[in-house]
Amino acid sequence: MGTSTIVANITMRVLLDNGIFSHSEFAESAVKETLVGWGDTKQVLPVHGLIRKTPDKNPEFQKQKEALFTVGRLIREGVIEAYDYREIQCERIRGRIGLRVCDALQGCTFHSCRPAVERSKFRQTVNFMDAISKGGKKDCAAGLELSEANQIPFFEWLCNLEKEHIDALIRHGALIDLTAFEIESLRNVDWFRVLCQTSGSRENSRENYPDVFHLWTAERNGLDAVLTLDGKLKNLVSRVKKEKVKRVEIRTEVLLPMDLLQKLGITEPDPVPMDIDRFYRWHELPE
Numbered sequence: 018m019g020t021s022t023i024v025a026n027i028t029m030r031v032l033l034d035n036g037i038f039s040h041s042e043f044a045e046s047a048v049k050e051t052l053v054g055w056g057d058t059k060q061v062l063p064v065h066g067l068i069r070k071t072p073d074k075n076p077e078f079q080k081q082k083e084a085l086f087t088v089g090r091l092i093r094e095g096v097i098e099a100y101d102y103r104e105i106q107c108e109r110i111r112g113r114i115g116l117r118v119c120d121a122l123q124g125c126t127f128h129s130c131r132p133a134v135e136r137s138k139f140r141q142t143v144n145f146m147d148a149i150s151k152g153g154k155k156d157c158a159a160g161l162e163l164s165e166a167n168q169i170p171f172f173e174w175l176c177n178l179e180k181e182h183i184d185a186l187i188r189h190g191a192l193i194d195l196t197a198f199e200i201e202s203l204r205n206v207d208w209f210r211v212l213c214q215t216s217g218s219r220e221n222s223r224e225n226y227p228d229v230f231h232l233w234t235a236e237r238n239g240l241d242a243v244l245t246l247d248g249k250l251k252n253l254v255s256r257v258k259k260e261k262v263k264r265v266e267i268r269t270e271v272l273l274p275m276d277l278l279q280k281l282g283i284t285e286p287d288p289v290p291m292d293i294d295r296f297y298r299w300h301e302l303p304e
Contacts, residue, residue, distance in 0.1 A: 032100045032235040035108035036246040040082050044119035045070050049296045066298045069291040081246055084274035085121035087286040092125040100130045107149040118302055119291050130238040133202040138193045140166040153224050172226035176210045202237055209233045211265045216253050235269045242270040244277055
């Protein structure tokens with residue numbers, strides 16, 4: 018276990034983005050040809066087990082990933098109160114199903130928070146793929162049929178709402194079951210719009226809209242931080258604060274795993290409980 022000096026009486030409420038979940042798994046299936054003896058005979062047989070995933074080529078990125086084992090421990094100990102929500106759950110569904118072995122987040126409890134605005138109230142669809150698809154460049158390249166119910170098109174629609182449209186939505190909010198929380202979000206949609214407009218060139222910024230929406234959701238829920246492995250959102254927040262955009266006050270921090278540990282006074286992260294280049298049989302698996 019790493020060196021810890023937890024800041025006294027602090028429970029950090031943190032939204033975990035999809036990248037945290039997808040990179041928390043450190044084991045993958047492997048097969049090793051093994052000489053097996055049975056009586057007087059010996060035979061080479063394939064033995065199924067696990068190996069640790071190959072470390073990332075970027076040492077800094079790998080360091081951030083490995084820090085997730087400490088993050089997971091702190092969640093289990095109650096030092097961090099971890100959150101996700103419907104949009105991040107959709108992103109997780111799009112990913113592959115991994116092994117729940119040597120997972121840094123194994124045994125963690127995750128709370129669900131309210132989206133700043135619930136997409137399904139504005140974009141109805143009977144197509145499950147419409148609901149979970151991002152609707153960005155990768156989907157286009159993969160030949161997926163895009164829909165207004167996808168994430169990015171909905172977030173674009175939010176960005177382009179005129180005041181009279183917002184007023185009409187608020188006035189008739191009961192018809193689509195808008196909550197007081199969502200109505201307040203719509204009144205403050207400029208917060209989301211300004212960050213989206215600052216997130217990159219017009220051509221590329223739309224790809225960043227989901228991350229900005231995650232931050233907006235964390236901000237609306239009063240969470241302390243968004244935890245991510247992608248530095249783009251962190252850089253965006255730094256840029257907006259540096260430019261002193263008066264319309265936007267960002268209270269929720271965007272942190273990489275090592276940033277979060279540093280805030281909690283932890284100087285040495287816990288080790289990864291799997292050795293590199295070692296083959297693990299099933300009965301040898303790390304807990």
